[in-house]
Amino acid sequence: MTRYATLAAILSQRIEQGLYPTGQRLPSVRTLSQEHGVSISTVQQAYRLLEESQLVEARPKSGYFVRGVRTLAELPAVTRPVQRPVDISQWEQVLELIRTKPREDLVQLGRGMPDISEPTLKPLIKALGHMGRHGDLRSLYYDNIQGVMGLREQIARLLLDSGCQISADQLVITTGCHEALSAGLRAVCQPGDIVAVDSPCFHGTMQTLKGLGMKALEVPTDPLTGISLEALEMALDQWPIKAILLTPNCNNPLGYIMPEARKQRLLTLAQRHDVAIIEDDVYGDIAYQYPRPRTIKSFDDDGRVLLCSSFSKTLAPGLRIGWIAPGRYLERVLHMKYIGTGSTATQPQLAIADFIRHGHYLQHLRRMRTRYQQNRDLMTGWIMKYFPPGTRVSQPRGGFMLWIELDDEFDTLRLNRYLERQGVQIAVGSIFSASGKYRNCLRINYAPKLTSEIEQAVRRVGETIQSLLLAPVAGIESALAQRG
């Protein structure tokens, strides 16, 4: 990284962490130059970068100030899901979402796709194309069931950044994070068992519990600090919970990063009640802060945390390469992995190992961090502009999703029906709940280049919401049909 980019990263992290609150004046160019031992022009370049990413604004003659876009929107409320174990529903709605594939005529704001158009991804595409050149056909064979050693070594190295010292031998490569979660769950729980989850919670996890015949106990969750430890403790006292499954870093869909102290307390709770933790870290590497946040796994001293992740959000989902660090459950996870899919595809493993080894992965992360953070601010601005007053919006600290909470009575399922005809798709809130809560919420993806076409799509969503709020149910069909 260049000097000015490093400095910009440091400043943006401080802003991110609230050290410089919104509206506050930032240190002068001269002060920073002395503090960091860099030239005046380096500091100026750093500030220009921060201006471009809309984090700071220059006020003539006064200096640089922290911009406040994000705090203009109110946060979603702390969630209050049904606090008993429930069977999961909503499969039809999930199926509707995942059956779609990229289409020209549909702005898909609903799916969890990263942006793959950045040039920093090019070396990966090249590596993937290297299939079988020079007569090396190893990529057509099965490899070790645990995964290609070269890739496991690279992942072990990357894991250091999240505070984890895990050797390649303790890792299992999987077919995406999906398989990591599924194998992990099957390794520690039986059908009928109760699993505590943060709420709202990724629909894939919900459906996995459903498919495995397990019950979800949804725990209230704060949109800034994550799962409520108090509520979790009560639940652990009250129910025979077998595992806690959660996404503490850059949570999907809420976007929070659980503070370190709470991660440690959660682990202590799990130890006291002797339950396993399944930690989904699939967005952890695209936290906007640098260095990236620690995992719960990094505090784990008795192997009870199963850390699950993949390259689906950081690189590309079509690769289907993920991993799990299953701690003491290695043997069982390996068995579950074997019976689920056998060995993992060899070629993408070789290509990704190559990509990481040559430093391209970290470079790509750096770029995506900045890009997604800028997009978050832009998208938040659009939501506030086009959505009805009173709309509550999450403040993600990583990843590329916004969680939007509307009026209590609003029905996003109905909204989606109207939107489809207008060529827009969102993710309805109810699929993030075992019990079908959050019908008044939706999730929007801000990963792609935010073109005016997307702005128009967001505007259509906002306007449709407004009409649905105003129009009497009967008349709305025709009202909307006219504009359709």
Added chain:
Amino acid sequence: MTRYATLAAILSQRIEQGLYPTGQRLPSVRTLSQEHGVSISTVQQAYRLLEESQLVEARPKSGYFVRGVRTLAELPAVTRPVQRPVDISQWEQVLELIRTKPREDLVQLGRGMPDISEPTLKPLIKALGHMGRHGDLRSLYYDNIQGVMGLREQIARLLLDSGCQISADQLVITTGCHEALSAGLRAVCQPGDIVAVDSPCFHGTMQTLKGLGMKALEVPTDPLTGISLEALEMALDQWPIKAILLTPNCNNPLGYIMPEARKQRLLTLAQRHDVAIIEDDVYGDIAYQYPRPRTIKSFDDDGRVLLCSSFSKTLAPGLRIGWIAPGRYLERVLHMKYIGTGSTATQPQLAIADFIRHGHYLQHLRRMRTRYQQNRDLMTGWIMKYFPPGTRVSQPRGGFMLWIELDDEFDTLRLNRYLERQGVQIAVGSIFSASGKYRNCLRINYAPKLTSEIEQAVRRVGETIQSLLLAPVAGIESALAQRG
């Protein structure tokens, strides 16, 4: 194909089907020339090809005769497994087999790898390398959860050859046949349920039952005609069986093709007892006969057959692309597929669709059919040459595995220990049984080019068997160490 190759294929097929039994004189050159409307020299070339593949022999002045290599070896006995539902063991032995990866210093006769060195596979390697050229990045995205439509269409077309009329909508692409089997089983059975299987049976299937908490009921199986319908019927009367899982075409490990009439009777049995059939057809396309054998699925008229397959044996296992035609269980299979791995990797699906579309797949099959058939005869010859008298050998009619039965008391686990030090690996028989039977059996792969290095490896296996049979247990270590 050239004329003479076509003629040779027709003749070899007739021999294969028993129309010309061993030792019989084949039609004269002149007769064939007239019958097929080809020149004398074309027929001569065809016979020369059949001679090379050791299917026929020329006897001076008398003409061509069907060679009897295969019938020189006695067949393995009809199996008599424990006939009650059992929990599955042997995971450690399976793990030992599947943890290995291709290695220079080890002749791996144990794993189920096809040969991937034929030039007919080149267009696939090229298609796989087309990743992202021309800015088409669709292969980096998730596609439809059911799989890429273009590939499903091609598979639907191929399925016609096995007598199946299945539309692309009724197919789900999976991560290899492993996932097809696993999703299929989870769709029709619950933990604790009993599944009837042919025996011996692919170790992956066994381990899947184990991992899903199901019980296997192993049914006696004939090495030429497959699962005993009589024994199966008794089992169905006696136990609450939920599904029948079997590999009727080019069975792994026995190599038989179940006759059509028996396939139909099996289906009738399943209908009468209202159980599902999970049909593993992973080797069906590399039957030595042409056209390929029909599937049980092709007779299915009420959607109870779940047909599972993949490109792992016909193309390459490292691709991890398979499929399932789940009949009436489509919705549940789709759910199980989603929670197991999410969407299947996009790029290999696009590449394989391309490969099939351009006719390369059928061309590759043609070549592999001939190659594997030749290899079968060569390997059978080696076994008979180097293994102790009385060794029983299967007569596979497709695929690339031999099943070898030794003296009742022989222990192939012990054999494998000795072989490892000599750089050879075999698959021990016990992993093909739920209850650890078949310790006196082993499976050998004859897919690769059968070099003299492989012949030497087979010879070492034979000699080690002989020494283990002769040497007293105590002294053998040193005896073998010397040769090690």
